[in-house]
Amino acid sequence: NAGVTQTPKFQVLKTGQSMTLQCAQDMNHEYMSWYRQDPGMGLRLIHYSVGAGITDQGEVPNGYNVSRSTTEDFPLRLLSAAPSQTSVYFCASSRRGGMDTGELFFGEGSRLTVL
């Protein structure tokens, strides 16, 4: 199993550009989520999904869109990048029932710089 895979690992954007951070998991996890990590602020939840076709907002959703068309994939879209979105982004997934319910697995992160 590859676990949770994020691409790209690094990206530089100009203000106003759009882009998509990709996230895929091969563990058949129902729950997927996106966090951003800024210095001194821990991890903050952007969006999450409890299954294909179902998404909801987290703590800091503004400026981001998500969709969940399959169980495996949960892309994060930046609509019009701003310098305040410079951060490290983590995708994570977990099981919703049965053994290991709730244990969160993270991807390796995507470092985004917006100039």
Place this chain on the structure above:
Amino acid sequence: GIQVEQSPPDLILQEGANSTLRCNFSDSVNNLQWFHQNPWGQLINLFYIPSGTKQNGRLSATTVATERYSLLYISSSQTTDSGVYFCAVAPDSWGKLQFGAGTQVVVTP
């Protein structure tokens, strides 16, 4: 949402020392996890421990849910233990986790 406070914010240890990290939370939880973020930025799940005690090698954790705190013990610390330790909680057994600000641990040779 649930407030999560971790202490101390920073910890410097000599190799071989023991230490205790604390996580306080403001409401009842059914999901509590400890994570280690290594110096390369990878986040590794250490424990899923909404209550009780677990041990994994030199690390152990205890959660006293009724008193709303959890402790992470590091024994005989090694330089590879350096990094940031995060506590995260949620009211449900799975789903949205609220993270604390973390404890930065530096283990010196």
